[in-house]
Every structure is written in structure tokens, then in C-alpha cells.
Amino acid sequence: MITRLSHTTLFVSDQEKAYDFYVNKLGFKVHTDAKMENGSRWLTITPPEQPDLEIVLMPLHGMMKLDDESQKALQILLDKGVMGAGVLTTPDCRATYEELKSKGVVFKSEPKEQFYGIEALITDGCGNWFSMTQPL
């Protein structure tokens, strides 16, 4: 029986930039930030109210064992910013939108009423976008 998700990977074009976005702008917490023996950086973060879900901020270069073709394909997708990574939940989409916009966060779309709640689409500047939803 599977009971929960403990780790998930987010591929990012720039690990340092991703740190700034998720930690400094969105308020995620750093779970583990460790320098590995090969010089790479193991960096995991958790959503503010989910301390047991580690999101691995995985840079495309330097850490992954990928063949050239796969690496190029992933790079193209990140450059295009088309990696849809998931849904972030907020108690108030419009207030969070105003706050993040004031911090320079770029949105693909403004808050809109949907049948499941109010939703805006947010980009992390590192190749990924999320739905930011205030559920009904």
C-alpha cells in the first residue's frame, strides 16, 4: 500500500535562480542544502505548510546522467517554459497574485474564476509553470 509522496523532482534551468524564486519569493522552506563530494549541490525545498514533501531542485546540467539527445530535449522544453509542474494552493489567489507580482514574479495568466476555484498561472523563470489555485 502506498501512503504518501515524500520526494519529487523539479528540473530547473538554473538552481540558484530557482532557490531565489521558491525560497525568497514564494516562501518555500529549505529542507536540505548539501554540497556533494563531486561538487554538485543537493537542494530540496518544502511547501510552507507541507514540511514532509521534499521537492528536489534538480539542475539540468552537472547532476543528471542523461544522454546528449535527452539533455537537449529537456533543455528545449525548459527554455520554452512549457514544463507544467503542478498546482500550488493558496487561501486567496488574488491577494497572492498581487503580492507576487509586486515581487517581480511573472504570470502566464491573471486570476480567473473557474468551476473549481480561482486560478492564475505562475512561472518560475526556470522553465516551469504552475497553476496557483484558491479552491472553492
Next chain:
Amino acid sequence: MSHSPYLYQRIVAAKLYIDNNFTENIDLEQISRQAYLSRYHFHRLFRRIYKKTPHQYVTSKRMERARTLLTANDLTISEVSAELGFESPASFSNLFRKESGMAPQNYRSTSLRLIQEVKAQPKRFIPHCFINQYQLEA
């Protein structure tokens, strides 16, 4: 219930004021002034939007900073308390214990031990599949 974008901007401005000044001795009067609203009206709207009262939010920001200060440097508990704008180390310690479930000193020693362990043996804290799949070994 949704509000006008202008009203949101005012509540958000007050929230950002808290984010930038929570270590000072700020009160509801000062915070609500940032939103150009009465204390009562501001309190009601803030709570509706953030699901916390302004006071609860200030406390959560202070506790978050306390946890950072306790693990990031050599400040004494009294210095951390003063840094966060508490009237006395005792009032800080009592609130910290209530919010975090342990005394500040215990939190510091537990966290520092964990940080040292991660630094010394990071692979103990990384699922083995990641070590295998990614180039995490020299």
C-alpha cells in the same frame, strides 16, 4: 468572496509592511494605516484573505525568523529575543515553546546537530535511488 483589485493591493501592502517590520513593536493601528482602513475593517479583511489574524501572522513571522536565527549564528537566546522585538527573553521563550513544542535552546541544539550530520554525511539524507540515478558520487 472577492474584493476589488485596489482593496487587495491595500491589504497586500499592509501584509508586506508586516513582512518588513515584524521585528519592531508594530501594532494593529500602524498596520491597518498601511491599508487606509479602520482597525476593525482591516482585521476582518486580513483574516478573510490570509486565514490568520494580523497578530497571529506577526507571531508566525517572528517564530520563523527565530528558528533561522537560532540555527544560523551564535546569538544568545536573549539576543535573539531582543532582535525579534520581544520585551523579555522569558516572554520569547514561552511563546517559542508554545509554537514549536520545545525550548529555544533545545531547538538550536537539535537543529545544529542535524545540520552537522547533513554536512558530514549528506548521502544519509538522500534516497539511494537519487544517488544512483543522478551523478551524486565522485
